[in-house]
Amino acid sequence: MQFAIPLYSPCLPPTDVLPHREPRETGLSLTHSRAMYTTEQTKELQHHTRDWLSKPAEGADLMKRLHQLRDILRFHEYRYYVLNDPLIADGEYDRLYKMLESAERGHPEVVSPDSPTQRVAKGLSSTFRTVQHLVPMLSLENSYEEAELLDWDRKARELSGLEEIEYCVEPKFDGASISLLYENDLLVRGATRGDGVEGEDITVNLRQIRSMPLSAPFSRHGIRQIEIRGEVLMTKEHFRKYNEQLAEQNLPPLANPRNAASGTLRLKDASEAGKRNLEAFLYHVSYVSLDEGAPMPAGLVTHAGSLAWLWEMGFRSPDREKRVFKGIHEVARHCLAFEQQRDELPYEIDGMVVKVDSVALQERLGMTTHHPRWAIAFKFKARQGTSTLRQVEFQVGRTGSVTPVAKIDPVAIGGVTVTSVSMHNEEFILDKDLRIGDQLLVERAGDVIPYIVMSLAELRTGREEPIRFPTQCPACGTDLVKPAEEAVWRCPNTQCGAQVLERLMHFTSKDAMDIRGLGEANIRRFHEAGWLPDVPSLYSLPYERMQELEGLGARSVNNLREAIEKSKGQPLHRIINALGIRYVGETTAKAIAREVGHLLDLKDYSPERLQQIEDVGVKVADSIHRFFHDADNIRILERLEAQGLSLSGNRLQAVEGALTGKTFLFTGSLQNLKRSEAEAMVEANGGRLLSGVSSKLDFLVAGEDAGSKLEKARKIASVHIIDEGEFLRMVGREDNG
Ligand code: IVH
Numbered sequence: 001m002q003f004a005i006p007l008y009s010p011c012l013p014p015t016d017v018l019p020h021r022e023p024r025e026t027g028l029s030l031t032h033s034r035a036m037y038t039t040e041q042t043k044e045l046q047h048h049t050r051d052w053l054s055k056p057a058e059g060a061d062l063m064k065r066l067h068q069l070r071d072i073l074r075f076h077e078y079r080y081y082v083l084n085d086p087l088i089a090d091g092e093y094d095r096l097y098k099m100l101e102s103a104e105r106g107h108p109e110v111v112s113p114d115s116p117t118q119r120v121a122k123g124l125s126s127t128f129r130t131v132q133h134l135v136p137m138l139s140l141e142n143s144y145e146e147a148e149l150l151d152w153d154r155k156a157r158e159l160s161g162l163e164e165i166e167y168c169v170e171p172k173f174d175g176a177s178i179s180l181l182y183e184n185d186l187l188v189r190g191a192t193r194g195d196g197v198e199g200e201d202i203t204v205n206l207r208q209i210r211s212m213p214l215s216a217p218f219s220r221h222g223i224r225q226i227e228i229r230g231e232v233l234m235t236k237e238h239f240r241k242y243n244e245q246l247a248e249q250n251l252p253p254l255a256n257p258r259n260a261a262s263g264t265l266r267l268k269d270a271s272e273a274g275k276r277n278l279e280a281f282l283y284h285v286s287y288v289s290l291d292e293g294a295p296m297p298a299g300l301v302t303h304a305g306s307l308a309w310l311w312e313m314g315f316r317s318p319d320r321e322k323r324v325f326k327g328i329h330e331v332a333r334h335c336l337a338f339e340q341q342r343d344e345l346p347y348e349i350d351g352m353v354v355k356v357d358s359v360a361l362q363e364r365l366g367m368t369t370h371h372p373r374w375a376i377a378f379k380f381k382a383r384q385g386t387s388t389l390r391q392v393e394f395q396v397g398r399t400g401s402v403t404p405v406a407k408i409d410p411v412a413i414g415g416v417t418v419t420s421v422s423m424h425n426e427e428f429i430l431d432k433d434l435r436i437g438d439q440l441l442v443e444r445a446g447d448v449i450p451y452i453v454m455s456l457a458e459l460r461t462g463r464e465e466p467i468r469f470p471t472q473c474p475a476c477g478t479d480l481v482k483p484a485e486e487a488v489w490r491c492p493n494t495q496c497g498a499q500v501l502e503r504l505m506h507f508t509s510k511d512a513m514d515i516r517g518l519g520e521a522n523i524r525r526f527h528e529a530g531w532l533p534d535v536p537s538l539y540s541l542p543y544e545r546m547q548e549l550e551g552l553g554a555r556s557v558n559n560l561r562e563a564i565e566k567s568k569g570q571p572l573h574r575i576i577n578a579l580g581i582r583y584v585g586e587t588t589a590k591a592i593a594r595e596v597g598h599l600l601d602l603k604d605y606s607p608e609r610l611q612q613i614e615d616v617g618v619k620v621a622d623s624i625h626r627f628f629h630d631a632d633n634i635r636i637l638e639r640l641e642a643q644g645l646s647l648s649g650n651r652l653q654a655v656e657g658a659l660t661g662k663t664f665l666f667t668g669s670l671q672n673l674k675r676s677e678a679e680a681m682v683e684a685n686g687g688r689l690l691s692g693v694s695s696k697l698d699f700l701v702a703g704e705d706a707g708s709k710l711e712k713a714r715k716i717a718s719v720h721i722i723d724e725g726e727f728l729r730m731v732g733r734e735d736n737g
Helices: 039-054 059-064 066-082 090-106 146-160 236-248 257-265 270-275 303-312 328-344 359-365 426-431 497-508 519-528 536-540 554-567 572-578 586-595 599-604 618-627 631-642 675-684 708-714 724-730
Strands: 002-005 130-132 141-143 166-173 176-183 186-192 198-200 223-233 279-291 323-326 349-356 375-379 384-396 402-413 416-422 439-443 451-455 663-667 699-702 720-722
Touching: 039 066, 039 090, 059 066, 059 090, 066 090, 141 146, 146 328, 146 349, 146 359, 146 375, 166 279, 166 303, 166 328, 166 375, 176 257, 176 279, 186 198, 223 257, 236 257, 279 303, 303 359, 323 328, 328 349, 349 359, 384 416, 384 497, 402 426, 402 439, 416 439, 497 519, 497 536, 497 572, 536 631, 572 586, 572 599, 599 631, 663 675, 663 708, 699 708, 699 724, 708 720, 720 724
Parallel strands: 141 375, 663 699, 699 720
Antiparallel strands: 002 279, 130 198, 166 323, 166 349, 176 186, 176 223, 223 279, 349 375, 384 402, 384 439, 402 416, 439 451
């Protein structure tokens, strides 16, 4: 017989079944709980790992040791996904994984559902089954101001008769809420919130979240069945990358990471869901069913204890993000202070959740039909606003793409005044049925660019007008074209004034030819005067006539002439970057410059040969190939060369030095060097720079406040993470910091 304790359900067991609570440490520096594995276990698993990697088992021996191999892989998944602190290289993990896979392939009868190989999804789901949560998933009461928190605390004290209440505070994750059911240690079901009573069974997709264990040692605590709640989210970085991928396919981006997370959870193709890198925070044990006579695990007596206990069970709980306070004033101060740090977190939060820490007291306070009385959300300032759509401007980009941009009445969102918002493409306008005069709901999530969520159709007066997408280029009048595979209308005229202006601005910008003193306004004026019909004409400007223009004295004209002349000496990689070839940024430009003897050699490169250049993949190779097979582009390059720019590459001029053959990347802020100086030192010493962290990277130089690059590098054993001092020593300069 089992003894069921549905926590926080209307049919509660008497509170005295819960063991007596010991007084605990409170305040800001609550110590972190133990990790899933002890030091001893970690050492042992590491030892076994090395053993397997050096002499893999085979045949009967492999079958005998299969359990160990599974444990090893689970351990390394935990180190990587939950702790963010891997102990082996990616390649080593892959080797172990393949060993397990091949052993299981021969013996399907020994494959356990929680084997690391069993996350991989097979086939598509047609629909998601509706399932009932063991305990209804209630919502939270919201508060927006300190006074509301104080009021809520006062009521809780009145109800409980206590003078002061201890609270646990944690972030309110802005994602999709889920509930997980484990039976006999195995994850048997994962569901969306749905209407709170019933949700959709999305187990296949949830199994793809690698920080979420497929099994956990609950039976060690006498637990047969347990229901756990949490939030699934996508980090800002993965969200940005995901939106970039959408943009490459000419699809409009998603509004925010929350939509990306909930959309991913409902994908019919679980292997696709697996590629989106979701994370899960589990913050609440809603139900446990214990073996007869088994005591409730001591940790579950307080909320903070539950978070620590979940962490010990191998879950990513907000154990490290939580704080316990005595009394509401400290709570309020913490919530207000946390709002200031909101943007520094790698994921979005939309507030804090304040929970009565004692579970016994939670039960005494109970719940309404809508929310528990023992918890409240303290919501941060909204990052949405409404404003009127006044007009739509159609902007022509460097490559001729025509982007509709909404001009709206100024509206302050999250501390920034927004007046224009991209509408991406025609489909976006049609899908959302946007009209001139509409009230728009605009969102600016974290560091994400503003986004039109929807138009508030119920506020329409009938005077709104449809948005007409132009059929001709708004700048040059050429008929627009829309290639079949694209969602974007383009102006096919490469001489189009708007495109030329955009190309000129890019050509002269700081990271390209770095021509100071020119600026957008002068580029426009010179273009209008007919002096700048294209990029090469920059080098034959009529300086003698410039003083006729207002605000341009002899001195500024002279400075400008000098800056333009000086730019002729810019190295090839800057010229390549300045050309604005699609997908070719600074790093790829450097790789190309290293590869070629002369830039025009690229006319004879096949896409396959281009792909052999470092940093160049299929898409980039294709774009470079197209660029060098366009006669206009070749003519421009020839004219630039005739004006005195050097298109010779550095292939034959490779520097030999202390860093030859080594690759580097800088992240965070350096103390003694400017980033550009440090990068120049790498190149001067024969080293090469990479644009991102990968297994090709030898050294990551991490300065202060290094972020995601450092985190990623830590996961790749072959990357050496060094500080600025070490870097300076490598190039033979003393660290004077
Ligand atoms: S506690 C009975 N804690 O916010 C337990 N909820 O607006 C109630 N949420 O539906 C939930 N972070 O999906 C709780 N740390 C957190 C949370 C959190 C995000 C979500 C949850 C809930 C919604 C209510």
